[in-house]
Amino acid sequence: MTALSDNPAALPAIVISSRAARRLAGGFMWVYSNEIERRDEQHEPAYWCRFVHEGRTVATGYFNRHSLIAGRAVTRGEVGSLNRLLDDRLLLAFSKRLPLENGRSARLVFSEADLLPGLVIDFFPPDAVLQSNTAGMDLMLTRLTERVPVLIEEVFQVPLRGLVLRCDSAVRRLEAVESFRKVVCGDSAVLARAEVYEDGVRYAADLVAGQKTGFFLDQRVNRMHFGSLVREVPSGRVLDLFCYSGGWGLRALKEGAAHATFVDESRDALALVERGLAANGIAPERADLRHGDVFDFLARCEDSYDAVVADPPAFVRSRKNLPQAIKAYQKLNRLAWRRLKPGGVLFACSCSYHLAESDFLNLLAEAVAKEHGLAHVIYRGGPAEDHPVLLSMPETSYLKCMGIRKLAAV
Ligand SMILES: C[S@@+](CC[C@H](N)C(=O)[O-])C[C@H]1O[C@@H](n2cnc3c(N)ncnc32)[C@H](O)[C@@H]1O
Structure with a gap:
């Protein structure tokens, strides 16, 4: 996991077709590889970037040269700070799950639908599982593992006990990124024998190695x-x-x-x-x-x-x-x-x-x-x-x- 620098001004520009620009403006969040018209070859296969058309930044997001869905937009236009953008997006998604009945589990972030492509966060109080499905979101993992516990506590008033990274979905193969799992905090044995509470029913869950x-x-x-x-x-x-x-x-x-x-x-x-x-x-x-x-x-x-x-x-x-x-x-x-x-x-x-x-x-x-x-x-x-x-x-x-x-x- 390498940390991403928080300097949007320095993000490389990727020139996209007018069709892709129109679709991004209409709320679609993907740019297909054949819609990319020009980009400077970067050392890294995946990186955060600006999607540009006719000299204007249409959206900011990330690119992966190995994926057919080569670009994913996270926001329209330019941003001042990627870290701020991430915090804002998480807070927006979390606040939509309120009020969350005491102890009930919920999906806090659902990828593109929560304007955070490639990211899923499930909250099983007092634990959470964070899944990154794309190379671009992997670049945010360091920041995410720092901020998610803080923001969960802030919004839901529940101190997070365990946090598991589940970066092992099959779709990662399409992104040419490795699979891994990691217990960021908490006791692995406890997380493997977690209990999920859903409207009066208790379910057993293995948050470390379950499906x-x-x-x-x-x-x-x-x-x-x-x-x-x-x-x-x-x-x-x-x-x-x-x-x-x-x-x-x-x-x-x-x-x-x-x-x-x-x-x-x-x-x-x-x-x-x-x-x-x-x-x-x-x-x-x-x-x-x-x-x-x-x-x-x-x-x-x-x-x-x-x-x-x-x-x-x-x-x-x-x-x-x-x-x-x-x-x-x-x-x-x-x-x-x-x-x-x-x-x-x-x-x-x-x-x-x-x-x-x-x-x-x-x-x-x-x-x-x-x-x-x-x-x-x-x-x-x-x-x-x-x-x-x-x-x-x-x-x-x-x-x-x-x-x-x-x-x-x-
Ligand atoms: C979508 S999940 C089911 C979710 C479950 N109904 C629930 O509410 O939590 C699919 C399940 O089907 C099982 N499965 C997949 N193919 C199967 C097959 N051909 N026969 C039996 N089980 C299968 C998997 O092991 C997995 O547990």
Whole structure:
């Protein structure tokens, strides 16, 4: 980690095309590599810079010569101080998460949507996880690790106990930067056995080595809604597919479901579910933990459930594999549908940005039709409000959650 000098006047200029300049002015934050018209070769592959068109600085941000998204704007025009800009952005993002109910976890910074491209900060009081996904944001890490604890305490009045750097996402490969994890402060053993509190449910989380930042905060509102439906069927049976730490199944058990089956291919994930059961005082007999592939499980399963959740990882990695991914979503939801009792609900999710909400609904409709079923759409949800969508950047919108109820045969 090298510190970045706070001298915007000295930032190199990169000349961009008129198309890129127009888009930056309209609130888009990326400059593609083929939109860069001129730049002086720098020693470093990634650096902070000014994006210039016709002699005027259109935006300030950073550049990476290895990435197809070569430029990311952080602000329009020039800035007086990069450090001040960073502080202002963090404070703006943090203040939008207020009031934060005592002890509840939240995403404090959501990358481009919070005008901090490449940066994610999740707050699991009293700990936080900071994820940098770009070479440009890596250049700010020294400053970030100093300022984030100070600003969190200032805004949320909670002294930060632990801070973990999770710079190990797969997207870093596109930026040609190495993956690493680092515990900046706090006890690694404690951080690996953290507890995330979400509206009355305690989840186990490994903030050092768990998936992504350690916990999937984006489904919070959808899980709450799911919980309220489960409450209507007090002794229901629930199937939580791709469960990770048991986000949906544990909520269901807390809301009165009699039993939940959790399925994941990761043993570490199921260990988190086990810890979650204990943390919530739920008797182990009320849960069945199944290790393995969800498709294999569904192919063999003969049980019926009052509620099924299918919350898989993104199947669409690029626009190119969209048709193949649509088939996978369809197969998954057909198999899941077969496990539903009449009157039961299926919560089908997709976190693939390339799959539009309308396409997702269409593929669900086709899946149900192929099963000769009928369903009501009873819920349409997106990410929780701490994962904002920037209108000028549709790329910041990714999560879809559809609740459909199986109608008795007619
Ligand atoms: C998006 S996360 C699920 C988040 C979770 N539902 C929650 O609310 O926290 C996807 C999970 O699917 C698991 N997974 C991925 N592919 C799988 C497969 N084919 N079969 C079983 N689990 C899989 C991963 O280990 C990961 O835990």
